[in-house]
Amino acid sequence: MSAAMQALKSTRLITTERLMLIPPGRENLPDLIRLKADERVFGWMLHGVRSEQRTREELEDDIDFWEVRGYGTWCVFERATGDFLGICGLMERPDGRGVALRYALWPECRGKGYAREAARAALAFGHRAGLPRIIAVAREENEASRAVMADIGMTPAGDYRYQGHRMLVFESRG
Structure with a gap:
């Protein structure tokens, strides 16, 4: 990665008390493949696993999106261990509803406040x-996501x- 690209990427890095959110790069592909193929995680997401x-293809789109928009999806890591926890970010919804906050972390992360911490920082x-205005959408039955x-x-x-599910839209106005 060039020095200019590294500097640009660092301005998009977010650190919280326990997390580090880093724009995705090709080095993250193995983690993203595992995460996005997991029904427990991406079964809840628009278009599924x-x-x-x-x-x-989505990784290439994410990298391009950052270059064009100046925001996008981050890979979420635990600062203390460097472990990959999932993704969180802002993306244009394909249905035209606007820019949406989305997050998908490993089930093992549930109940620890990581999704809240990452989502708050991304928002x-x-x-x-x-x-x-930033929206977020969750299935009615996805109580954990709605709580976040x-x-x-x-x-x-x-x-x-959507596909037989009642989808709830939330918003944040900055």
Whole structure:
């Protein structure tokens, strides 16, 4: 990686008390393949689990998105151990609803506050980057994700149906 690219990437790095959020690079592909192929994690996400090829394509899209938009998805690591915990970030929703906060961490991370910590940091970054409204969407039955959204200050902003599921929309206005 060039010095200029390294400097640019470091301005997009977020550290919290326990986490480090780093824009994804090709070196993260093995972790992303495992995460996105896991039904326990990506079974909840829009379009479900990903193939290895689709994960490769999404990584390239994520890298490009950062270059164009100045925000995107981060790989989330525990600072103390360096362990890969999952992803969190801001992406344009394909359905036109706007920029959305999304997060997907290993099930072993649940109940430890990591999703809240990463989501809060990503949301703050997005508002500092000039995004006036950021949404998040969760299935009605995904109580854990809904709790994260509420705990970081997002408020209910509607609902819709998708593939037989009631989807709840939350928003944050910066």
